[in-house]
Amino acid sequence: MKSIKYYLIALLLILTGCANQKKEISFDPVTQNKFLLGTVVTITLYDNPEEEIFDEIFNELEKIEKEMTINNAITSEVIEINNHAGIEGVKISKNTFDVINTGLNYSKLANGAFDITVGPLVKLWEIGFTDARVPSHEEISKALELINYEDVELNEEQLTVKLTKPGMMIDLGGIAKGYAADTAIKILKEHGNQHAIINLGGNVYAYGDKPQDQPWKIGIQNPFLPRGEYLGIASVKNKAIVTSGTYERFFEQDGVTYHHILDPKTGYPVSNNIVSVTIIADNSMVADALSTAAFALGIESGLALIESLDQVEALYITNDNQIYPSSGFMQSFELTDDTFTIIDSH
Numbered sequence: 001m002k003s004i005k006y007y008l009i010a011l012l013l014i015l016t017g018c019a020n021q022k023k024e025i026s027f028d029p030v031t032q033n034k035f036l037l038g039t040v041v042t043i044t045l046y047d048n049p050e051e052e053i054f055d056e057i058f059n060e061l062e063k064i065e066k067e068m069t070i071n072n073a074i075t076s077e078v079i080e081i082n083n084h085a086g087i088e089g090v091k092i093s094k095n096t097f098d099v100i101n102t103g104l105n106y107s108k109l110a111n112g113a114f115d116i117t118v119g120p121l122v123k124l125w126e127i128g129f130t131d132a133r134v135p136s137h138e139e140i141s142k143a144l145e146l147i148n149y150e151d152v153e154l155n156e157e158q159l160t161v162k163l164t165k166p167g168m169m170i171d172l173g174g175i176a177k178g179y180a181a182d183t184a185i186k187i188l189k190e191h192g193n194q195h196a197i198i199n200l201g202g203n204v205y206a207y208g209d210k211p212q213d214q215p216w217k218i219g220i221q222n223p224f225l226p227r228g229e230y231l232g233i234a235s236v237k238n239k240a241i242v243t244s245g246t247y248e249r250f251f252e253q254d255g256v257t258y259h260h261i262l263d264p265k266t267g268y269p270v271s272n273n274i275v276s277v278t279i280i281a282d283n284s285m286v287a288d289a290l291s292t293a294a295f296a297l298g299i300e301s302g303l304a305l306i307e308s309l310d311q312v313e314a315l316y317i318t319n320d321n322q323i324y325p326s327s328g329f330m331q332s333f334e335l336t337d338d339t340f341t342i343i344d345s346h
Contacts, residue, residue, distance in 0.1 A: 029044050029045065029046050029049075030044070030045050030049035031043065031044040031045075032054045032058075034058050034061075036058070036061045036062060036065050036180075036200075037061065037064070037065050037069070037176060037177050037180055037200060038069075038071060038128075038173075038201075039177065039200055039201025039202075039203075040201055041058070041061060041180075041198075041199070041200050041201075042197075042198075042199040042200075043057060043058075043184065043196070043197075043198055043199075044196060044197045044199075045188075045193060045195075045196050046195035046196060046210070046211055047193055047194055047195050047196075047211070048191060048192060048193045050191070053187070053188070053191050053193070056187055057183075057184045057187050057188075060183055060184070060187065061180050061183070061184065064095070064176065064179065064180050064183065065176075067092075067093055067095060067096045068096055068099065068172045068176045068179075069176070070082065070119060070123075070169065070170075070171055070172075070173075071129075071173075077090070077092040077093060077096045078096065078100075078170050078171075078172060080092075081161050081162075081163060081170055082119065082163065082168070082169045082170060084162070084163075085163035085164075085165060085166050085167060085168040085169070086163065086164065086165050086166030086167070086168070087166070088162060089153065089155060089158070089160035089161060089162035090160060090161055090162070091158060091159055091160050092159055092160070092161060093159070094159060095179075097154070097156070097159045097161065099172060099175060099176065099179050099285070100116065100152070100154070100161055100170065100172070101154060101156075102175065102179075102285060102289070103116035103149075103170075103172060103174070103175050103289065104116065104149050104152060104154070106175070106286075106289040106290070106293060107149035108149065109293070109305070110289075110290075110293035110296070110297060110305065112148075112149065112264055112265065113263075113264070113265075113293050113296035113297045113301075114174060114264075114289055114290075114292045114293035114296060115147055115148070115149050115264040116149060116152075116170050116171060116172060116174065116175070117146070117147050117148060117149050117151065117152060117163070117168055117169065117170055117171075117264075118147055118171055118174075118262060118264050119168070119169025119170055119171035120142075120143040120146045120147060120167065120168070120169050121140070121143045121144075121147065121262050121264070121267055122169075122171050122173065122262065123169065124139055124140065124143050125258070125260075125262065127249050127250065127251060127258065127259070127260040127262075127269075128249040128260055132251040132258075133253065134253050134254075134256075134258065135267075140267035140268070141267070143267060144264075144265075144267050145165075146165055146167045146168045146169070147168075147264050151163065151164045151165055151168060152164075152168075152170070174288060174289055174292045175285050175288045175289045176288075177200045177201070177203045177284075177288055178203060178240070178242065178283075178284040178285035178286070178287060178288025178289065179284070179285045179288075180200060181198050181200055181203055181204075181205045181240065181284035181285075182205075182240075182283060182284045182285055184198045184205070185198065185205055185207050185284075188207060193207070193208075194207075194208040194209075195207065195208045195209065195210060195211055196208065197216065202221070202242070202243055202248070203240070203242045203284060203287075203288060204218055204240070204241045204242070205239070205240045205241075205284050206218055206236050206237055206238070206239055206240075206241070207237075207238065208237060208238060209237040209238075210237075215235040215236055215237045215332075216235070216236055216237055217233050217234075217235055218233065218234045218235075218236060218241050219232075219233055219234075220232050220233070220234060220241075220243070220278055220315065220333070221243060221245070221276070222337060223245050223246070223247050223275040223276045223317055224275075224321075230336065230337070231317070231323075231335065231336065231337040231340055232333055232334055232335040232336050232337065233333070233334050233336060234280065234332055234333045235332050235333075235334070236280065236332055238282065239280050239281065239282065240279075240280070240281050240282070240283060240284035240286075240287040240288075241278065241279070241280050241287070242278070242279050242281075242284065242287035242288050242290075242291045243276055243277065243278040243279075243291060244261060244276065244277050244291035244292050244294075244295045245275055245276030245277070245317075246259035246261065246269075246274075246275050246276070247259075247275065247276070248260065261292060261295055261296065263296055264296075270295060270296050272298050273318045273319045273320065274295060274298065274299065274316055274317070274318055274319075275317050275318065275319050276295075276316075276317045277291050277294045277295045277302065277314060277315070277316055277317075278291070278314065278315045278317075279291045279294065279306075279312065279313070279314050280312070280313045280314075280329065280332070281311060281312045281313075282311050286312065287312075290305075290306070290309075290312065290314070293305065294306060294314055294316075299316050299318075299324050299345070300345075302314065302316070303316070303324065303326055303345065306326045307326060307327060312326075313325070313326045313327075313328050313329040313332075314326045314329060315329050315333065317340070321339055321340050321341065322340065322341050322342075322343050323335070323340050323341070323342055323343065324343050324345055325342065330342070
């Protein structure tokens, strides 16, 4: 009788413990969109799809845009830095300071192939805007004199940034969207969300895993076909996938196509046989910066950089339908378009 009593008490404790465990409630995915940071931001939540979470994310992304943009804005923290180039340092928010600091670190890592002081060139070409044009050689030469990440002075204690030469311009277009995606993920973690997709115009973060503990299936764009046509599928979770490609923004003049990935060394769009580079990394800002850097560096130097980094993989696509993956990329990638050939360069 005594043993039965203890058994019932134990059973009751087990049942009570199970009842107290937080149950994961699944929902049909809920999606909201907003145009921010020069692109359509799409947030899809698969659990806890509360309106306040969407609002908090979009409000924070709007704040990032107001702090870091140099396009279609009267002022921002970065615009103020640029306006005071060669004059004095400008005090800014810690968020903007940290993004600039990260941008400088990756500018150094890429030996200037990615350079956040590329602003004078970006403004000169205006690719992606209605007044895009091919600048003169003289204009490009003058702009190149103003591009050097080493001419940025940071004061971490005072949170100030100074550009040492008049006319210099910081442009965070190569990493701001990545930072925004990482910020959105941070908010989701604070709210306890476990399944979501954050998409900033092709800068995708697959957060957590799909419900039922399945990895996300993220398509890698076929650069020769319309958007949404994929050459393969990456199976990931808690990963950022960012692609830089010649097909994203471009214009034609006198029968020549000029894309938006500018070479800080020559002043012209990067000229090689690469049409896109996709980076998979734990951090979206890292993937954002590296996608541009790896594109500009080219296959050999770019893959060497990627292989030197932990938890980062890359996939190059060339204009002759060849793909060059880093050593670990194919572990999570399935090629579905047989018109492409995988080149093993390891």
